[in-house]
Amino acid sequence: MFKNALRATALAALATAVAVPAALAGPSGAEPRPATAKPPVVTSVLKGEGRMDYPVRSEDVRIKVDAEAVFPADRPFRPSRTTGTFRIQHSYPARDGKPARTLWGDFKVDCLTTGGPTATVTGILVRTSPGHPWRTALDRHTRMGVSFYVPGGDGKNAARDTARIGLSGATAKGRPRLTRCMAPAADAAVVDGGYALKDRLTS
Numbered sequence: 001m002f003k004n005a006l007r008a009t010a011l012a013a014l015a016t017a018v019a020v021p022a023a024l025a026g027p028s029g030a031e032p033r034p035a036t037a038k039p040p041v042v043t044s045v046l047k048g049e050g051r052m053d054y055p056v057r058s059e060d061v062r063i064k065v066d067a068e069a070v071f072p073a074d075r076p077f078r079p080s081r082t083t084g085t086f087r088i089q090h091s092y093p094a095r096d097g098k099p100a101r102t103l104w105g106d107f108k109v110d111c112l113t114t115g116g117p118t119a120t121v122t123g124i125l126v127r128t129s130p131g132h133p134w135r136t137a138l139d140r141h142t143r144m145g146v147s148f149y150v151p152g153g154d155g156k157n158a159a160r161d162t163a164r165i166g167l168s169g170a171t172a173k174g175r176p177r178l179t180r181c182m183a184p185a186a187d188a189a190v191v192d193g194g195y196a197l198k199d200r201l202t203s
Contacts (some may be wrong), residue, residue: 009093040073041080044114046121046148046196052165052188054067060091063146063165065195067121069112074173075202084109086123086146088167104129107144114199119148120183125170134170142170145183150197 049064064164067084071077089104107123114120122145129133134142166185171178 002034020065033088040072041070042071042200043198044071044078044079044112044119044200045144045198046112046114046119046195048193050163050165050190050193050195052167053191054188058093060195062089063087063144063167064089065109065148067109068113069114069200071200079112082112082136084112086121088144088146102129103132104143105132105134110143113181115201116199117149117151118128118186119196119197119199120181120184121146122168122178122180136175138170139173139177143177143180144168145178145181147178147183147186148195149186150165150195154170161182164188165190165192 015181022197025145039114040111043101045068047066051062053059054061063086065084065086067086068080069079069083070081071079086107086109088100088106088107092100094100105125107126109121109123109127111122112119124143125134125138126141126143147166149162149164151162165188166184168183
């Protein structure tokens with residue numbers, strides 16, 4: 001009988017020892033961590049197609065662009081991410097027994113910066129029309145820049161000839177590439193078409 005009492009006491013103690021840690025442990029699994037808020041950003045967008053004023057009136061030079069840049073809201077000076085493309089196209093009429101032709105180059109945008117009604121875009125040459133002189137005259141994947149002045153922002157509110165474009169061209173073969181985000185002043189009037197510009201600070 002004494003042995004039975006000892007056995008019952010031992011079993012009760014064991015049950016208590018097992019039950020107490022289980023109660024203290026609480027629900028299994030770690031508590032979910034609160035989601036980390038993403039830092040605020042601002043964006044700039046430039047889209048459109050326009051013909052620029054060119055000294056040879058019979059030739060047609062057009063710039064088509066579709067670019068977007070994301071900037072940290074607390075440092076909206078240099079983009080943290082830029083996407084898009086632009087095309088420089090030059091059409092020549094038939095002359096001297098040669099047929100009319102159109103040459104073009106497509107660029108992958110690597111920088112878009114904006115300020116009020118102005119924008120600067122640079123990009124890497126990724127594709128050209130067949131037989132384009134750039135294929136032999138320039139280094140592969142050269143960089144070019146284009147600047148824009150877009151009064152009114154939407155390409156519609158201002159007279160067409162007040163919008164302007166500037167082209168950098170490319171550096172000579174074998175020379176260092178143009179620096180990202182750099183382009184000359186927008187000095188050529190847009191004589192056809194137009195652009196829509198959303199600036200990071202004013203929209």
